[in-house]
Amino acid sequence: MTSLTQKSKYALKALFYLSRHYQPDQGVQTPVLIAELAEAEHIPRKFLEVILLELKHATLLQSRKGKGGGYWLSKKPQDIYLGHVIRIFEGPIAPIACVSKRHFEACQDCDDIDYCQVRYVMLKVKLAVLDILDKTSLADVLNADDLPIML
Amino acid sequence: MTSLTQKSKYALKALFYLSRHYQPDQGVQTPVLIAELAEAEHIPRKFLEVILLELKHATLLQSRKGKGGGYWLSKKPQDIYLGHVIRIFEGPIAPIACVSKRHFEACQDCDDIDYCQVRYVMLKVKLAVLDILDKTSLADVLNADDLPIML
Protein backbone atom coordinates (compact mmCIF):
# COMPACT_ATOMS: atom_id res chain seq x y z
CA MET A 1 0.00 0.00 0.00
CA THR A 2 0.82 3.67 -0.43
CA SER A 3 3.65 2.98 -2.84
CA LEU A 4 5.53 5.60 -4.79
CA THR A 5 6.61 4.64 -8.32
CA GLN A 6 10.20 5.00 -9.49
CA LYS A 7 8.96 7.58 -11.93
CA SER A 8 7.54 9.83 -9.22
CA LYS A 9 10.62 9.36 -7.12
CA TYR A 10 12.89 10.36 -10.01
CA ALA A 11 10.65 13.32 -10.76
CA LEU A 12 10.92 14.54 -7.18
CA LYS A 13 14.67 14.04 -7.14
CA ALA A 14 14.98 16.00 -10.36
CA LEU A 15 12.83 18.81 -9.00
CA PHE A 16 14.85 18.98 -5.79
CA TYR A 17 18.00 19.16 -7.86
CA LEU A 18 16.60 21.96 -9.99
CA SER A 19 15.41 23.71 -6.83
CA ARG A 20 18.94 23.67 -5.47
CA HIS A 21 20.05 25.30 -8.73
CA TYR A 22 17.27 27.85 -8.66
CA GLN A 23 18.37 31.46 -8.67
CA PRO A 24 15.90 33.35 -6.50
CA ASP A 25 16.77 36.89 -7.46
CA GLN A 26 16.98 36.43 -11.19
CA GLY A 27 14.16 36.29 -13.69
CA VAL A 28 16.24 34.30 -16.15
CA GLN A 29 17.34 30.87 -14.94
CA THR A 30 20.45 28.96 -15.99
CA PRO A 31 19.39 25.75 -17.78
CA VAL A 32 20.46 22.39 -16.40
CA LEU A 33 21.33 19.57 -18.81
CA ILE A 34 19.45 16.27 -18.73
CA ALA A 35 22.81 14.53 -18.86
CA GLU A 36 24.08 16.42 -15.82
CA LEU A 37 20.92 15.72 -13.84
CA ALA A 38 20.89 12.06 -14.82
CA GLU A 39 24.46 11.57 -13.68
CA ALA A 40 24.15 13.57 -10.48
CA GLU A 41 21.01 11.77 -9.33
CA HIS A 42 21.79 8.38 -10.87
CA ILE A 43 18.65 8.31 -12.98
CA PRO A 44 18.61 6.41 -16.31
CA ARG A 45 19.05 9.14 -18.85
CA LYS A 46 16.39 8.15 -21.37
CA PHE A 47 13.86 7.60 -18.62
CA LEU A 48 14.64 11.00 -17.17
CA GLU A 49 14.03 12.57 -20.58
CA VAL A 50 10.48 11.27 -20.56
CA ILE A 51 9.94 12.44 -16.99
CA LEU A 52 11.21 15.97 -17.53
CA LEU A 53 9.06 16.24 -20.61
CA GLU A 54 5.98 15.32 -18.61
CA LEU A 55 6.90 17.89 -15.99
CA LYS A 56 7.25 20.45 -18.73
CA HIS A 57 3.83 19.59 -20.14
CA ALA A 58 2.47 20.01 -16.64
CA THR A 59 4.01 23.51 -16.73
CA LEU A 60 6.33 22.92 -13.78
CA LEU A 61 9.41 23.16 -16.00
CA GLN A 62 10.60 25.20 -18.91
CA SER A 63 13.29 24.29 -21.39
CA ARG A 64 15.42 25.33 -24.32
CA LYS A 65 16.86 23.09 -27.04
CA GLY A 66 20.31 23.13 -28.57
CA LYS A 67 23.60 24.40 -27.25
CA GLY A 68 23.23 26.18 -23.93
CA GLY A 69 19.84 24.51 -23.53
CA GLY A 70 18.40 22.44 -20.72
CA TYR A 71 15.67 22.59 -18.10
CA TRP A 72 14.73 24.93 -15.27
CA LEU A 73 11.87 25.45 -12.84
CA SER A 74 9.07 27.60 -14.18
CA LYS A 75 8.27 28.84 -10.69
CA LYS A 76 9.77 29.22 -7.25
CA PRO A 77 10.47 26.06 -5.20
CA GLN A 78 8.18 27.39 -2.48
CA ASP A 79 5.30 27.38 -4.96
CA ILE A 80 5.65 23.78 -6.11
CA TYR A 81 3.82 21.29 -3.89
CA LEU A 82 4.66 17.63 -3.67
CA GLY A 83 1.03 16.62 -4.05
CA HIS A 84 0.94 18.32 -7.42
CA VAL A 85 4.03 16.47 -8.63
CA ILE A 86 2.83 13.08 -7.49
CA ARG A 87 -0.57 13.57 -9.05
CA ILE A 88 1.06 14.26 -12.41
CA PHE A 89 2.58 10.79 -12.46
CA GLU A 90 0.25 8.70 -10.38
CA GLY A 91 -3.13 10.29 -10.77
CA PRO A 92 -5.39 10.93 -7.79
CA ILE A 93 -3.93 10.56 -4.30
CA ALA A 94 -6.66 8.40 -2.83
CA PRO A 95 -6.46 4.85 -1.53
CA ILE A 96 -9.77 4.11 -3.21
CA ALA A 97 -11.72 5.95 -5.90
CA CYS A 98 -14.78 6.54 -3.72
CA VAL A 99 -12.84 9.02 -1.55
CA SER A 100 -11.41 10.98 -4.47
CA LYS A 101 -12.90 14.40 -4.99
CA ARG A 102 -12.10 14.98 -8.65
CA HIS A 103 -11.89 11.35 -9.78
CA PHE A 104 -14.70 9.96 -7.69
CA GLU A 105 -16.05 6.57 -8.62
CA ALA A 106 -18.34 4.36 -6.54
CA CYS A 107 -17.46 0.73 -5.87
CA GLN A 108 -19.77 -1.64 -7.69
CA ASP A 109 -20.03 -3.84 -4.63
CA CYS A 110 -21.01 -1.02 -2.29
CA ASP A 111 -24.54 -0.94 -0.90
CA ASP A 112 -24.45 2.30 1.05
CA ILE A 113 -21.53 4.55 0.35
CA ASP A 114 -22.29 6.89 3.25
CA TYR A 115 -21.96 4.11 5.78
CA CYS A 116 -19.18 2.06 4.16
CA GLN A 117 -16.58 1.21 6.79
CA VAL A 118 -13.79 0.79 4.29
CA ARG A 119 -14.51 4.18 2.83
CA TYR A 120 -14.67 5.71 6.30
CA VAL A 121 -11.11 4.66 7.09
CA MET A 122 -9.69 5.33 3.65
CA LEU A 123 -11.02 8.85 3.77
CA LYS A 124 -9.08 9.44 6.98
CA VAL A 125 -5.96 8.02 5.35
CA LYS A 126 -6.37 10.20 2.31
CA LEU A 127 -6.85 13.34 4.39
CA ALA A 128 -3.77 12.57 6.44
CA VAL A 129 -1.64 12.06 3.33
CA LEU A 130 -2.94 15.17 1.61
CA ASP A 131 -2.35 17.15 4.75
CA ILE A 132 1.33 16.45 4.18
CA LEU A 133 1.71 16.40 0.42
CA ASP A 134 -0.48 19.37 -0.42
CA LYS A 135 1.08 21.52 2.28
CA THR A 136 4.73 20.71 1.68
CA SER A 137 6.62 22.54 -1.06
CA LEU A 138 10.00 21.69 -2.54
CA ALA A 139 11.44 24.61 -0.57
CA ASP A 140 9.92 23.35 2.69
CA VAL A 141 11.81 20.09 2.34
CA LEU A 142 15.08 21.73 1.36
CA ASN A 143 14.82 24.01 4.38
CA ALA A 144 13.72 21.31 6.80
CA ASP A 145 15.47 21.60 10.14
CA ASP A 146 14.72 18.06 11.32
CA LEU A 147 17.43 16.45 9.24
CA PRO A 148 19.24 14.04 9.21
CA ILE A 149 16.41 11.53 9.38
CA MET A 150 16.38 9.26 12.39
CA LEU A 151 14.07 6.25 12.11
CA MET B 1 -0.52 6.61 -4.88
CA THR B 2 -1.69 4.98 -1.64
CA SER B 3 -4.01 2.64 -3.44
CA LEU B 4 -5.88 -0.22 -1.82
CA THR B 5 -6.29 -3.41 -3.85
CA GLN B 6 -9.66 -5.04 -4.38
CA LYS B 7 -8.37 -7.98 -2.41
CA SER B 8 -7.64 -5.89 0.68
CA LYS B 9 -10.94 -4.13 0.34
CA TYR B 10 -12.84 -7.42 0.16
CA ALA B 11 -10.85 -8.73 3.11
CA LEU B 12 -11.81 -5.72 5.20
CA LYS B 13 -15.44 -5.98 4.17
CA ALA B 14 -15.47 -9.65 5.11
CA LEU B 15 -13.89 -8.91 8.49
CA PHE B 16 -16.37 -6.14 9.20
CA TYR B 17 -19.17 -8.54 8.33
CA LEU B 18 -17.78 -11.21 10.64
CA SER B 19 -17.31 -8.58 13.35
CA ARG B 20 -20.97 -7.68 13.13
CA HIS B 21 -21.73 -11.37 13.61
CA TYR B 22 -19.31 -11.75 16.47
CA GLN B 23 -20.82 -12.93 19.74
CA PRO B 24 -18.94 -11.14 22.50
CA ASP B 25 -20.04 -13.17 25.46
CA GLN B 26 -19.63 -16.62 23.97
CA GLY B 27 -16.47 -18.65 23.61
CA VAL B 28 -17.89 -20.63 20.70
CA GLN B 29 -18.77 -18.61 17.62
CA THR B 30 -21.43 -19.40 15.06
CA PRO B 31 -19.77 -20.05 11.68
CA VAL B 32 -20.64 -17.87 8.69
CA LEU B 33 -20.77 -19.44 5.23
CA ILE B 34 -18.57 -18.18 2.41
CA ALA B 35 -21.67 -18.17 0.22
CA GLU B 36 -23.59 -15.98 2.65
CA LEU B 37 -20.72 -13.55 3.01
CA ALA B 38 -20.13 -13.42 -0.74
CA GLU B 39 -23.75 -12.60 -1.43
CA ALA B 40 -24.18 -10.10 1.39
CA GLU B 41 -21.06 -8.11 0.47
CA HIS B 42 -21.18 -8.68 -3.31
CA ILE B 43 -17.79 -10.30 -3.47
CA PRO B 44 -17.03 -12.93 -6.17
CA ARG B 45 -17.38 -16.21 -4.33
CA LYS B 46 -14.28 -17.99 -5.55
CA PHE B 47 -12.14 -14.94 -4.94
CA LEU B 48 -13.52 -14.62 -1.45
CA GLU B 49 -12.58 -18.25 -0.79
CA VAL B 50 -8.96 -17.44 -1.48
CA ILE B 51 -9.11 -14.32 0.68
CA LEU B 52 -10.64 -16.01 3.69
CA LEU B 53 -8.10 -18.76 3.45
CA GLU B 54 -5.28 -16.24 3.58
CA LEU B 55 -6.88 -14.60 6.60
CA LYS B 56 -7.09 -18.00 8.24
CA HIS B 57 -3.41 -18.69 7.56
CA ALA B 58 -2.68 -15.33 9.11
CA THR B 59 -4.58 -16.60 12.19
CA LEU B 60 -7.24 -13.90 12.07
CA LEU B 61 -9.94 -16.43 11.23
CA GLN B 62 -10.88 -19.95 12.18
CA SER B 63 -13.05 -22.33 10.20
CA ARG B 64 -14.78 -25.67 10.10
CA LYS B 65 -15.53 -27.76 7.01
CA GLY B 66 -18.68 -29.65 6.11
CA LYS B 67 -22.26 -29.12 7.17
CA GLY B 68 -22.62 -26.45 9.82
CA GLY B 69 -19.17 -25.19 8.86
CA GLY B 70 -17.97 -21.74 7.89
CA TYR B 71 -15.69 -18.99 9.13
CA TRP B 72 -15.49 -16.88 12.29
CA LEU B 73 -13.11 -14.39 13.89
CA SER B 74 -10.39 -15.97 16.00
CA LYS B 75 -10.29 -12.91 18.26
CA LYS B 76 -12.34 -9.92 19.31
CA PRO B 77 -12.99 -7.14 16.77
CA GLN B 78 -11.32 -4.68 19.13
CA ASP B 79 -8.11 -6.70 18.88
CA ILE B 80 -7.86 -6.78 15.08
CA TYR B 81 -6.13 -3.74 13.60
CA LEU B 82 -6.55 -2.55 10.04
CA GLY B 83 -2.82 -2.20 9.55
CA HIS B 84 -2.40 -5.89 10.24
CA VAL B 85 -5.04 -6.86 7.70
CA ILE B 86 -3.66 -4.64 4.96
CA ARG B 87 -0.11 -5.87 5.52
CA ILE B 88 -1.29 -9.45 5.00
CA PHE B 89 -2.39 -8.67 1.47
CA GLU B 90 -0.19 -5.79 0.40
CA GLY B 91 3.00 -6.24 2.33
CA PRO B 92 4.67 -3.33 4.11
CA ILE B 93 2.75 -0.08 4.47
CA ALA B 94 5.47 2.24 3.26
CA PRO B 95 5.47 4.49 0.20
CA ILE B 96 9.07 3.48 -0.44
CA ALA B 97 11.19 0.60 0.88
CA CYS B 98 13.79 2.87 2.50
CA VAL B 99 11.26 3.98 5.15
CA SER B 100 10.08 0.48 5.99
CA LYS B 101 11.21 -0.85 9.34
CA ARG B 102 10.95 -4.58 8.78
CA HIS B 103 11.31 -4.61 4.98
CA PHE B 104 13.91 -1.90 4.66
CA GLU B 105 15.79 -1.65 1.39
CA ALA B 106 17.95 1.23 0.21
CA CYS B 107 17.40 2.82 -3.19
CA GLN B 108 20.22 2.03 -5.58
CA ASP B 109 20.27 5.60 -6.79
CA CYS B 110 20.55 7.12 -3.34
CA ASP B 111 23.79 8.83 -2.34
CA ASP B 112 23.03 9.74 1.25
CA ILE B 113 20.03 8.09 2.76
CA ASP B 114 20.05 10.24 5.88
CA TYR B 115 19.66 13.42 3.89
CA CYS B 116 17.42 12.14 1.07
CA GLN B 117 14.57 14.59 0.57
CA VAL B 118 12.26 12.03 -0.94
CA ARG B 119 12.80 9.72 1.99
CA TYR B 120 12.24 12.60 4.42
CA VAL B 121 8.76 13.26 3.08
CA MET B 122 7.80 9.63 2.56
CA LEU B 123 8.68 8.87 6.16
CA LYS B 124 6.21 11.53 7.28
CA VAL B 125 3.56 10.05 5.01
CA LYS B 126 4.19 6.57 6.32
CA LEU B 127 3.97 7.69 9.94
CA ALA B 128 0.72 9.50 9.29
CA VAL B 129 -0.83 6.46 7.63
CA LEU B 130 0.35 4.05 10.32
CA ASP B 131 -0.95 6.40 12.97
CA ILE B 132 -4.39 5.63 11.57
CA LEU B 133 -4.16 2.03 10.44
CA ASP B 134 -2.23 0.61 13.38
CA LYS B 135 -4.42 2.38 15.91
CA THR B 136 -7.81 1.61 14.41
CA SER B 137 -9.45 -1.73 15.12
CA LEU B 138 -12.44 -3.29 13.41
CA ALA B 139 -14.49 -2.43 16.48
CA ASP B 140 -13.37 1.21 16.41
CA VAL B 141 -14.79 1.60 12.92
CA LEU B 142 -18.04 -0.19 13.69
CA ASN B 143 -18.53 2.05 16.72
CA ALA B 144 -17.51 5.27 14.98
CA ASP B 145 -19.76 8.15 15.88
CA ASP B 146 -18.82 10.40 12.96
CA LEU B 147 -20.97 8.61 10.43
CA PRO B 148 -22.45 9.06 7.87
CA ILE B 149 -19.41 10.27 5.97
CA MET B 150 -19.58 13.79 4.59
CA LEU B 151 -16.92 14.63 2.03
Add this chain to the structure above:
DNA sequence: GCTATAAACTACTAATCCAGTAGGATATAT
Protein backbone atom coordinates in the same frame (compact mmCIF):
# COMPACT_ATOMS: atom_id res chain seq x y z
C1' DG C 1 -20.26 -46.47 6.13
C1' DC C 2 -22.75 -43.43 2.74
C1' DT C 3 -24.01 -39.00 1.29
C1' DA C 4 -24.35 -34.16 1.18
C1' DT C 5 -22.08 -30.17 2.47
C1' DA C 6 -18.56 -26.81 2.72
C1' DA C 7 -13.90 -25.44 3.14
C1' DA C 8 -8.86 -26.30 1.23
C1' DC C 9 -5.79 -26.38 -2.23
C1' DT C 10 -3.30 -25.96 -6.84
C1' DA C 11 -2.83 -24.07 -11.06
C1' DC C 12 -3.99 -21.26 -14.61
C1' DT C 13 -5.29 -16.78 -17.33
C1' DA C 14 -6.31 -12.25 -19.31
C1' DA C 15 -5.56 -7.57 -18.63
C1' DT C 16 -3.13 -3.84 -16.88
C1' DC C 17 0.81 -1.35 -15.07
C1' DC C 18 5.76 -0.42 -14.52
C1' DA C 19 10.37 0.65 -15.72
C1' DG C 20 12.57 1.38 -18.83
C1' DT C 21 14.75 1.53 -24.21
C1' DA C 22 15.17 2.66 -29.29
C1' DG C 23 15.36 5.67 -32.81
C1' DG C 24 14.47 9.46 -35.15
C1' DA C 25 12.55 14.55 -35.48
C1' DT C 26 13.01 19.20 -34.25
C1' DA C 27 14.92 23.45 -32.43
C1' DT C 28 19.00 26.42 -31.32
C1' DA C 29 23.70 28.57 -30.99
C1' DT C 30 27.91 29.35 -33.28
Add this chain to the structure above:
DNA sequence: ATATATCCTACTGGATTAGTAGTTTATAGC
Protein backbone atom coordinates in the same frame (compact mmCIF):
# COMPACT_ATOMS: atom_id res chain seq x y z
C1' DA D 1 26.32 23.82 -42.14
C1' DT D 2 27.24 21.57 -37.97
C1' DA D 3 27.11 20.17 -33.39
C1' DT D 4 24.21 20.17 -29.54
C1' DA D 5 20.35 19.08 -26.90
C1' DT D 6 15.52 18.56 -26.23
C1' DC D 7 11.07 16.42 -28.20
C1' DC D 8 8.25 12.72 -29.46
C1' DT D 9 6.32 8.05 -30.58
C1' DA D 10 6.37 3.46 -30.13
C1' DC D 11 7.89 -0.61 -28.25
C1' DT D 12 9.18 -4.43 -24.77
C1' DG D 13 9.84 -7.69 -20.91
C1' DG D 14 8.49 -8.50 -16.42
C1' DA D 15 5.53 -8.08 -12.48
C1' DT D 16 1.14 -7.50 -10.38
C1' DT D 17 -3.94 -7.73 -10.16
C1' DA D 18 -8.32 -9.78 -10.22
C1' DG D 19 -10.02 -13.15 -10.80
C1' DT D 20 -11.58 -18.60 -12.46
C1' DA D 21 -11.49 -23.82 -12.87
C1' DG D 22 -11.24 -28.09 -11.05
C1' DT D 23 -10.18 -31.25 -7.68
C1' DT D 24 -9.37 -32.80 -2.79
C1' DT D 25 -10.25 -33.14 2.00
C1' DA D 26 -12.85 -32.74 6.29
C1' DT D 27 -17.30 -32.97 8.78
C1' DA D 28 -22.23 -33.83 10.19
C1' DG D 29 -26.26 -36.50 9.96
C1' DC D 30 -28.56 -40.57 8.73
